[in-house]
Amino acid sequence: MGQTISEKILAKASGNKDVCAGDFVDAEIDLAMSHDNTFLVSTIFNEIGVKNIWNPDKIVIVLDHRTPANTIKTAENHKRIRKFVKKQNITHLFDVGEGVCHQILPEKGFVSPGMLIVGSDSHTTTYGAVGAFGTGIGATDMAAVWITGKVWFKVPETLRFNVSGKLSRYVSAKDVILHIIGKIGVDGATYKACEFYGNVIENMSIDGRLCVSNQAMEMGTKAAIIPPDKKTVDYVTSKTNVKFNVVSSDEDATYEKTYDFDVSDIEPQIACPDKVDNVKPVSDIVGTEIHQAVLGSCTNGRLDDLAAAAEILKGKTISKNVRMIVVPASRLIYLAAVEHGYIQTFVNAGATIVNPGCGPCLGLHQGVLAEGECAISSTNRNFKGRMGSPDAQIYLGSPATVAASALKGKITDPRGVIE
Amino acid sequence: MIIKGRAIKYGDDINTDVIIPGRYLDLINSEELASHALEDLDPNFFTKFTKGDILVVGKNFGCGSSREQAAMCLKYAGVGALIAKSFARIFYRNAINQGLPIIESSEAVDAIISMDELEIDLYAATIRDKTKNLQFEIQPLPIFIQEILNDGGLICSLKKKLRC
Ligand code: SF4
Secondary structure: OEOOHHHHHHHHHOOOOOOOOOOEEEEEOOEEEEOOOHHHHHHHHHHHOOOOOOOOOOEEEEOOOOOOOOOHHHHHHHHHHHHHHHHOOOOEEEOOOOEOHHHHHHHOOOOOOOOEEEEOOHHHHHHHHHOOEEEEOOHHHHHHHHHHOEEEEEOOOEEEEEEEOOOOOOOOHHHHHHHHHHHHOOOOOOOOEEEEEOHHHHHOOHHHHHHHHHHHHHHOOOEEEOOOOHHHHHHHHHHOOOOOOOOOOOOOEOOOEEEEEEOOOOOOEEEOOOOOOOEEEHHHOOOOEOOEEEEEHHHHOOHHHHHHHHHHHOOOOOOOOOEEEEEOOEHHHHHHHHHOOHHHHHHHHOOEEOOOOOHHHHOOOOOOEOOOOEEEEOOOOOOOOOOEOOOOEEEEOOHHHHHHHHHHOEOOOHHHOOO | OEEEEEEEEOOOOOEHHHHOOHHHOOOOOHHHHHHOOOOOOOOOHHHHOOOOOEEEEOOOEOEOOOOOHHHHHHHHHOOOEEEEOOEOHHHHHHHHHOOOOEEEOHHHHHHOOOOOEEEEEOOOOEEEEOOOOEEEEOOOOOHHHHHHHHHOOHHHHHHHHHOO
16 A cells, blocks of 8 residues: 555654554654753653663754843753763754754754654654654653654654645745645644645745745644655755655555645735634735734744845835844854845844844743734744733734835735835 | 543643743743643633642644643643643643643533533543533543553653663
């Protein structure tokens, strides 16, 4: 019987010839990522009492969530992480300022097609953009991976998304995936894997695909895989010499459901408070006043995203009622954006640039919202309290929509601000 | 395993950011963490709740981040079990790993109201609403998951296996 990409990856990782959706498997992990929550993972690891971790080369730690440290407590936690990394000879630590984990891993060549990757972060689904099965686990599961190199999985059913059509100008990967989430719902893919096909996905850059696989987590998915093509292979081989085998699904693979989306006519999309599936076309809510505009995160802080926003802001000044915060997703992206003049455009326009990392996405520092304030953000979650006060409102949109809205001080259709 | 307690009921799509807001994530102390459980969802949670109560919630409970503190704070607060229409997958794993029994049953969630007296039997795979005198059959949990719960969570279970 034909197999999906997830079934093939999980079969190989668990030493089975084939597996079926619903099977429980014990799978060997190719790579384990954790971020600032490494302090919790290491506390649990120490509590279990094993001396050495399973494989110091297969663990990647990225400090990104609260960087540079915002409190003494955070600083202490970071210090403990660094000490643990040294003690266990963990090879790959990316410290303050390197960038956000879900950019660092693909960018530094840790991710290639067919891999099984776990991260103690829900948006580990991002790695599906380059054909890997990436999924999030909690801290105790991660501590167990550090000890055994394995984790149990229920092999998921797969949902197939065929996304076709011709996107209008200023409608981007973010709009496509928000549109899909709006239709499928925040739990529409819970326990399932997703595979994305169609000419819209094929035409997307790797940056766009990373956005899709990242944001897709917000429909509950376990993995969000985009079948590798030449673009994927070129991207991965430009980052690493490690050999890999592209895993594709079989013609007769079983999908639990197939969704066909024609996105030719969609407008820029906005996820309104407080749920990511509360998605509306931008024209429904243009004019909503905003106080903060956030461009960045593991969803949309990449070069394509900064380019789209810079195109809108070039030579212009943002509204004096708005704080615009720009967070390049990594140091390399930051440098490229300097080279292209995007950073100069943002600074001239009145935006504040903060260091690569998570920035204000999780409401801890670098732009926390006060009660009654409203933000538009290219990040992936608009939950109540996510960016600070539980009485603040968060709208999610594409980088172009964020930039256009910063310019006008209210939610704005990017198609209207460019001649 | 048999769990008895009163029901406290909430709605759909309760996310990890309201179960335990990001601002408390660097707390390790179990009491402190517990004291902020569900704070942004229901500031009066602790006036209704007594240890052992069972949370009865709608679909997609625990959606959002992988933060295990969401399961930990409920466990530390003394939540006896969770019954939901469905759980988000990472929360589901985390709850089991913390030794917090979790059960999916739409039928039970629809019927139960807050303060009903409940009795969950994980072996027999049933939920009994003693107040209403109703019984619901549930999907039994796989044996290895029941074992983790019996051991009190994955840490104890691993310790036992590794004999350390
Ligand atoms: S940018 Fe936001 S969503 Fe991404 S890893 Fe950081 S906190 Fe999580």
